[in-house]
Amino acid sequence: MCELLGAYPYLSGNVGSGTPQELADWIKYTTHPNGSSPMTDLRQQNGRPNPWKVKFWGLGNEAWGCGGNMKVEYYANVYRQYATFMTNWNNSDRLYRIASGASDDDYHWTEVLMKELPPNMFDALGLHHYSVINWSKKGSATNFSEQEYFTTMKRALQMEELVTKHSAIMDKYDPQKKKHLAVDEWGGWYDVEPGTNGAFLFQQNTMRDAVLAGATLNIFNNHCDRVKMANLAQIINVLQAVILTKEEKLVLTPTYHVMEMYNVHHDATMLPLDVKSNKYILGNDTLLAVWASASKDKNGVTHISLTNVDAKKAQPVSITIHGANYRTATGRILTSDKVQNYNSFENPNKILPAVYNGAKLSGSKLDLTIPPFSVIVLELK
Secondary structure, three states: OHHHHOOOOEEEEOOOOOOHHHHHHHHHHHHOOOOOOHHHHHHHHOOOOOOOOOOEEEEOOOOOOOOOOOOHHHHHHHHHHHHHOOOOOOOOOOOEEEEEEEEOOOHHHHHHHHHHOOHHHOOEEEEEEEEOOOOOOOOOOOOOOHHHHHHHHHHHHHHHHHHHHHHHHHHHHOOOOOOEEEEEEEEEOOOOOOOOOHHHOEOOOEHHHHHHHHHHHHHHHHOOOOEEEEEEOOOEOEOOOOEEEEOOEEEEOHHHHHHHHHHHHOOOEEEOOOOOOOEEEEOOEEEEOEEEEEEEOOOOOEEEEEEEOOOOOOEEEEEEOOOOOOOOEEEEEEOOOOOOOEOOOOOOOOOOOEEEOOOEEEOOEEEEEEOOOEEEEEEEO
16 A cells, blocks of 8 residues: 555564564565565565565554553663664665654653664654543544533644653754654544444544644644654544545545645745734633644745634734745635534535635735634645
8 A cells, every 4th residue: 555655654563572583574574685585585475576665663662551561761672672683684765763752741751762772773752642531531523512622622732842842852862853753643532433343443533633633733844853753643444534434435534634735845844933823712721722834845835834723713813924025825724614523424525625715915914814623724926
């Protein structure tokens, strides 16, 4: 599938119940040239004549939990042992090694790994953070209150603090930012859909998830000096999926459409963006309402992505542009009349990106209004 998509797979080696030999064999089996070991012979016998391009390798997954319940001081030694036997041979794509990183705000985990792992043995540290209302009762993916929505957004927007603080620790040991932060599991997590297998983690995907994705991706964009990889852990049917399937039917979720809208930032240059936002207020709690990021692509076109997390109020935004003279501002918007809305197998196109013409340029000022729980991507030329 990755070859069809033009993408790299990211494989996680088993350092919990496996062995260094096992991981070394998997690397040989997938990446080494023909005839170089019994593993490549086995690959050919299994019908794959040439190596795959498997660049990204995790050494364990959630070593602090389901991957072994290890202390970080112990895992650091395990990592060093396994990494020693990860050979590259003649593979043109050097292996990119990712250490099993912290859960949420476990800053001690990051500190120890940065201190104990030799720089030539790793390329990135992982980080996992899910936006969960309550681990014992996660709530419905589609039938939720504004309070549940607010709590989900509050958990999601913690990503700004997590990335900032983990990056600050990495800066102490790697001021040149040669090592990366890989936020390789993130997204919303709710109760499974009624009538489905609880172990399969199948859940629907609403405008709440579109807003969560838009705001989170803006955070990653703004920290692209350190965050070089960020992955929804699942793609199809599981947690914050981009695609849902049922027999021969296929649905593109609101999260899919946000990902598609944001792909204009791929391989572009991040532009600093300072947005003064109103607050989203619920009871005695507040959140920043508008989250945004910007970039300029290779053709000189600027894109600004904006997300309004406020479930009730439209938010005015005014941006002063320095160093550019734009003449046109066009856009696309993803929105709906209810934050609980979703694309179903019966109505797969209920939520789709639409043209947005509400941005107004006046000299160096850009003004627009973002409807509640909406995601907008502007193109400035």
